[in-house]
Amino acid sequence: MARKKKGLLLVVSGPAGVGKGTVDGALIAKHPEIKMSVSVTTRAPRPGEIEGVHYFFRTKEEFDRMIEQNAFLEYMHVFGMNYYGTPKAFVEAEREKGNHVILEIDVQGAMKVKETCPDAVMVFIAPPSLQILKQRLVGRGTETQESIDVRTATALEELKKLPRYDYMVINDVVEEAVADMEAILSAELNRTERNAELITKLTGGETI
């Protein structure tokens, strides 16, 4: 996976409680060439948050200018107050270095990214079953019954959109989910349509 070719953009969605963060975190810990996407936000930094690491903190005016400049892969308003967006420049710069970028995002945002970046690899992390997802949410011990019900209902709606993704990874055992993600990255790097340059080099330019 450390070849000198353009890195991949891996768009990762999945319901709350499925363990996206755990899987992506384990993947990044193993592979220094994989980076998490850093979002732009108009909200104020919280204590300990570092510019360029947790977020790029920008004013609403700056954010609006970025929208005008078409500088986002996707962006959205939250509660009609703060803006969040995925800056193209960060993702492109990392990919040009040969690094892969993981963008954790909800289904709606993922579909926008697919439009602005058609070569993104779309991965949905799914629970073994809705029942197991519910048990995991209960197990957290931090969710109210109402919140668990809402999250389970939302999860079902999200799962229905699974066919819009390229891959599904079942997060049953974390290590297996990580291995599945590694295989997806490796296989995608070997897709012929991502290797036009190499094919040109092998054939002297001619293909039929």
Added chain:
Amino acid sequence: MARKKKGLLLVVSGPAGVGKGTVDGALIAKHPEIKMSVSVTTRAPRPGEIEGVHYFFRTKEEFDRMIEQNAFLEYMHVFGMNYYGTPKAFVEAEREKGNHVILEIDVQGAMKVKETCPDAVMVFIAPPSLQILKQRLVGRGTETQESIDVRTATALEELKKLPRYDYMVINDVVEEAVADMEAILSAELNRTERNAELITKLTGGETI
């Protein structure tokens, strides 16, 4: 890779001398759930060849009947004398058991298989360069200069058709090529379009 889902048909092409057999052999040795496709032929068995292992030996009449019955993924005449074909039934039976089937075949045959079996995974094994392929052919010590020239020219023609394949695997170090093939199998098993049943089970049948 040992999950109870339908296995994959992996169509593998690549120029003479690239090491297809070595890569596929190593893959099969590691994974008992991967099988080589067994062809039907009208030629006579050679000493030691076993029916159903090396080939299915059939008469021309039987072969013609199989053509009529649409029983081949692809078939061809060789030297206007003997017929060779890939029987659908063998491939399907293995895939239904959850096994993967590797079909080593030339580019022309591969394209026919892609038509009759659109969910086949098309893999092209390529050399690091044409120069290196030529060196390997020379290194065999069994090829005449003329044969090396012909094979190199044929290899170039085959490489030009690389974009028709889903994946390309560079056979530089065999172990790495095997790992690439493993990743392709694993990733393909996680493609959403191969998991319609699982998605239906997760969502209770509704998708949007």
